[in-house]
Structures are given as structure tokens and as C-alpha cells.
Amino acid sequence: MKLYYSPGACSLATRISLHEAGIPAEFERVDLKAQRTERGSDYSAINPSACVPLLVLNDGETVAENVAILKLIADRAPELRPDCSLAEIRLIEMLSFLSTELHAAFKPYFHDASAADLAKAREAVVRRLDIITNGMRGPYLLGDHFTVADAYLFVMLRWARNHEIELPARLFALFERISAREPVRRSVNEEERIVPLVSASAGST
Numbered sequence: 159m160k161l162y163y164s165p166g167a168c169s170l171a172t173r174i175s176l177h178e179a180g181i182p183a184e185f186e187r188v189d190l191k192a193q194r195t196e197r198g199s200d201y202s203a204i205n206p207s208a209c210v211p212l213l214v215l216n217d218g219e220t221v222a223e224n225v226a227i228l229k230l231i232a233d234r235a236p237e238l239r240p241d242c243s244l245a246e247i248r249l250i251e252m253l254s255f256l257s258t259e260l261h262a263a264f265k266p267y268f269h270d271a272s273a274a275d276l277a278k279a280r281e282a283v284v285r286r287l288d289i290i291t292n293g294m295r296g297p298y299l300l301g302d303h304f305t306v307a308d309a310y311l312f313v314m315l316r317w318a319r320n321h322e323i324e325l326p327a328r329l330f331a332l333f334e335r336i337s338a339r340e341p342v343r344r345s346v347n348e349e350e351r352i353v354p355l356v357s358a359s360a361g362s363t
């Protein structure tokens with residue numbers, strides 16, 4: 159498989175899930191502003207939605223959208239699925255909430271938003287983090303073990319930390335619990351030690 163990603167973006171959830179699942183993959187970085195990949199390809203021609211993540215399967219099929227990609231990995235790695243009742247539904251329910259509510263609430267932070275819009279965004283994020291905290295089904299989001307939903311949430315808890323949004327105590331504990339996992343530390347290290355794309359984009363990989 160191959161993941162198109164941008165360091166620290168939501169595509170980190172896919173990298174974490176792949177490593178947690180032990181699925182071998184290659185990773186190609188995307189400069190989202192320039193819409194160029196590190197190998198010099200025009201990314202908008204590869205993914206018309208111009209967003210990361212994009213996963214290319216071994217048979218050449220591409221899958222976009224966090225919810226679909228994370229569901230696909232969970233389907234291939236049953237240990238990354240919840241095992242509560244209505245497990246499949248609970249996973250889709252949580253991934254949808256993370257995508258359409260929490261992730262969407264962060265969007266102003268990534269665009270040139272006014273101070274007033276950022277204040278509204280902060281309120282929206284805090285409200286949604288409270289909903290997630292109150293709905294936690296165990297030490298992890300959906301029960302007693304890590305699922306792909308935790309990977310997605312983890313990325314956004316990092317964004318919250320970067321924007322000095324205080325986490326409820328239970329979510330902070332969850333953040334620490336996820337951070338300590340070996341595949342998560344590996345994923346974060348891989349993305350943090352990447353040199354700026356500008357210096358790599360002129361040449362080949």
C-alpha cells in the first residue's frame with residue numbers, strides 16, 4: 159500500500175493505523191499548498207479532492223476520506239475494531255463524528271481565519287471534546303482496547319495541544335495512553351524527522 163500524507167495532518171491517523179496493524183506501506187509526502195508530491199507529481203491529478211490522506215491499495219485502487227480509509231484498515235486488522243455490541247455501527251458512528259464534527263471544527267485553524275472565527279472554532283472544538291469525553295466507553299474511546307478511532311482522535315488531540323486548548327482530564331489521560339504506544343511513537347517520529355519538502359521537491363526522492 160501507499161499513503162499520500164502531510165506531516166502532522168489527519169493522514170497521521172492512517173500511518174498510525176497501518177503501523178498498529180503491521181501492514182507494510184510506503185509513504186509519499188504531499189505539499190498541500192503547491193499540490194506537488196515529494197516525487198514531483200501533480201497531486202490534484204492523483205486526488206481530485208486535493209486532500210490527504212489518500213491510500214493506494216496493492217491492486218492500484220485508491221481510497222480517499224479518513225472514515226473510509228480507517229474502516230478499511232480496521233476490516234483488515236480486526237484487533238483495531240471495537241468489540242462492544244453494535245461494534246461496526248459504533249465504529250462508523252465515532253469515525254463520522256470525528257470527521258464531520260471535530261475535524262470540521264478545527265478547519266478555521268488551518269486557514270486565514272479572523273480572531274473572532276478562531277474564538278468560535280475553539281468553542282466548537284471544546285464542546286465536541288466534551289461530548290467525546292462523556293461518551294467514552296472505557297480507557298480507550300470505544301472500550302478497553304485501541305481502535306482506529308483512537309488514532310484519528312489522537313491526531314486532533316495533538317492539534318488541540320498545539321493550539322493550547324485544554325483537554326478534559328479523561329481525554330488527557332487517553333492522549334497520554336495513546337502517545338505511549340510503540341506504533342504511535344514510531345509514526346510521530348517518522349513524521350517529525352521529515353525535512354521540509356521545499357528542500358526535497360527539486361530533486362527525486
Ligand SMILES: N[C@@H](CCC(=O)N[C@@H](CS)C(=O)NCC(=O)O)C(=O)O
Nearest residue numbers: 167168190208209210211223224257
Ligand atoms: N474529507 C476529508 C478531509 C481531509 C482533510 O481535511 N485533510 C486536510 C489535512 S488534515 C487537507 O488535506 N487539507 C488540505 C486543504 O484543505 O487544502 C477526509 O476526511 O479525509
